[in-house]
Amino acid sequence: MEIYKTRASIASKSNWLLSLIIILLVTFGVMAVLQGIALVLVPPLFGVPLDEFMAILSGQSTNPNARIALLFVQGLGAGLGFFFAALLIAKLIDKANLGWKQQLQRFRFTSLMIMIMVMLGGMLFNSLLIDWNSNVHFPEFLSGLEVKMRAMEDAAMDLTKYITDFDSFPEFLMGVLVIGVCAGLGEEFFFRGVLQPKLHAYTGNAHVGIWLTAFIFSAIHFQFYGFFPRMLLGAIFGYLYLYSGSLIYPIVAHILNNTVTVILVYLNKLGKVNFDIEEADEVSIPLALLGLLILLLGLRIFKEKNKTQITNGELD
Template identity: 65%
Template structure:
C-alpha cells in the first residue's frame, strides 16, 4: 500500500476540491517558474541570444548548442520542476510523510527482476495500442477537432525528433538524464507518490485512484494520438506502487521505458538498428498479445511477491 501519512485538515476528504486546486496551482506555478529560470540561464550557459529562442522551442534551431539548451530547459522546467512541486505539496501544504525509508526497505531484487519482466510485456503490448491510437479517426462532424489534434501531434513530433536527433554522445547522455532519469523520477514522485494515494483516499477505491491518476498523467501530455498507451503505462506504474508500497519500482520502470526509446533512437542514428520514432506499427499482433500475457503474469507475480514480503504492510 502507498505511503502518504498526513493529518493536515487540507488533505481531508471534505477538502478534496481545495486540495486538488492547490495541487494544480502549485504544480503549474512551479513549472512556469522553473522553465522561466531555465530560459534566463540559456544565454549565460549556452551563449544562445534571446532572438533565437523561438526557433529553439519550435525545433528549428540550427545552433550547435540548441539541443543541449533545449534539454536543459526541459530537465529543469519539467523533470526537476515536478520534483520541487511534489515536495512542496507533500511537505509544505499537506505536511505529509512520504516514508522514504520504508519505501527503500520494501525494495527487493526479486521485485526489480519482475518489474523488468512487467515492463517488457507492457512495451510489447503497448505497441499495439500505439498503432491503434495513432490511427483513430473521428466522425465527420468532428473533423475540425481532428485536424487541430493532428496538427498539434505533428508539432510535438517535430519537437521530439529535434530533441532526440543527437549529434554527439554527450547529447545522448543529456537525453538519457532529462528524458529518462529526471522525467521518470519527477513524474512518479508527483503522480504516483503524491496524487495517487490522495485520490485513492478521496475515492475510497484503490483501482479508481490508480486509473484516475493514469488518465490525468496521460492528459497533461496533450497528445490525443498517444493518450491510451500512455494511460496504460501510468496504470502499470500505479499498480507497481500499490502492490509494493515502494515508489522505487515505478520510478525504475518509468526510467526504463523512457530510456529504452531514447536508446533505440540513438542506435538508429548510428545505423546500428532500423527504428523510426514516427512509425506506429512496429510490433506485430502475435508479439503484442504475447506482451499482454507477460504483463498480466508479471503483475500477478509482482503482487504475490510483494504481499509475501515481511516489510510490506
C-alpha cells in the first residue's frame, strides 16, 4: 500500500480540486525557479554564454561544453525540479509522512529480482506497443494535427539524440546522472510518491489512481507517438509501489530503465553494440505476448511476495 499519511485539510477528498491546482502551480513554479538558477550558473560553470543556449536547444551549438550544460539544466530544472516540488507539497502543504523508514524496511532482495522479471516482461510487451503507437494515423479531418504532432515528435527525438550523443566518458556519466538517476528519483517521488496516493484517496480506487497517474506521467512528456508505452511503464511503476508499499522499487526500476538505454546508446557510439534509439527492436507478436505473460505473472508473484491484498480495488 502507498504510504502518504496526512490529516491536513487541504489534502482531504473534499478539497481535491484545490489540492490538484496547488500541485500544478507549485510544480511549475519550482521547476521555473530551478531552471532559472541553472541558466544563471551555466556561464560560470561551463563557459557557455546564455545567448548561445537557444542554439544548444536546437542542437546546433558548436561549444564543446554545450551538451553537458544542457544536461545540467535538464537535471536541475526537471529531474530535481520534480523532487523538490514533491518535497514541498508533501512536507509544507499536505504535511504528510511518507514513512521512509517503513519503506526502506519493506525493500527485499528477492522482491528486487522479481521486479527485474517484471521490467523485462514489460520491455518485451512494450516493444510491440511502441511499434503500434509510432504508426498511429489520424483521420483525414485531423491530418493537420497529426502533422504538428509528428513535427513535435521529430523535434523531441532530435534533442534526445543530441543530448545522448556523448563525446566523452564524463558526458556519458553526466547523462547517467541526469537521465537515469535524477529523472528516476524525481519523477517517481513526485508521481508515485505524492500524486498516486492522493489520486487513490480522491477516487477511492487504487487502480484508478495508478492509471490516472500514469496518464498524467505520460502526458507531461508531450509526445503522443510514445504516449501509450510510457503510460504502461508508469502503470508498472505504480503497481510496484502499490503491491510493496515501498517507493524504492519504482525508483530503482525507473533508474534502471533509463540508465540501460543511456548505456546502450553510448556502447552503440563506441561500436560495441548495435542500438538505434530511434528504432524499437522488432519483436514478434508471440514474443510480445510472452512478455505480457511474464509481466502479469511477475506482478502477481511480486504482490504475493509482499503480502499486499486488494479487494475490489481497495487495500485490506
